[in-house]
Amino acid sequence: MLGNRSRDTAPELLLRTLVHAAGLRYRVTAKPLPKMRRTADMVFRPVKVAVFIDGCFWHGCPDHFVMPKTNRPYWEDKIGRNVQRDRDTDQRLGDEGWLVMRFWEHLDPEACAETVIDAVKSRRQGAAGPRWSH
DSSP states (O other), X not given: OTTSOSSSOHHHHHHHHHHHHTTOXXXXXXXXXXXXXXXXXXXXXXXXXXXXXXXTTTTTOTTTOOOXXXXXXXXXXXXXXHHHHHHHHHHHHHHTTOEEEEEETTSOHHHHHHHHHHHHHHHHHHHHOOOOOO
């Protein structure tokens, strides 16, 4: 498991490239909340948007996850804890006003990027509030 990348995976790099090309800037593999030991793949702190690109195996994708035949109890526990931690992270960030966006690694990166871009821009407009002219 030490050889598995925890950051800069191909799906992450592609999504980051598309979002960056749209002019958005973000933190990579950053903690959304200082007290939380968990990191998001992309963090837009000013608008409180956290983006996660979940691997189909490690996060138990309903479409692609196949339980290994060897050492089954270990993997059931391992993947189950990962999924439980994901839900806990979503809850904790949501309670703090964050928008949590999760994408499976197999999803179309252009569609994911468009969703992220729209969400960040929408939150920026909402955070700016009304503009007053003098």
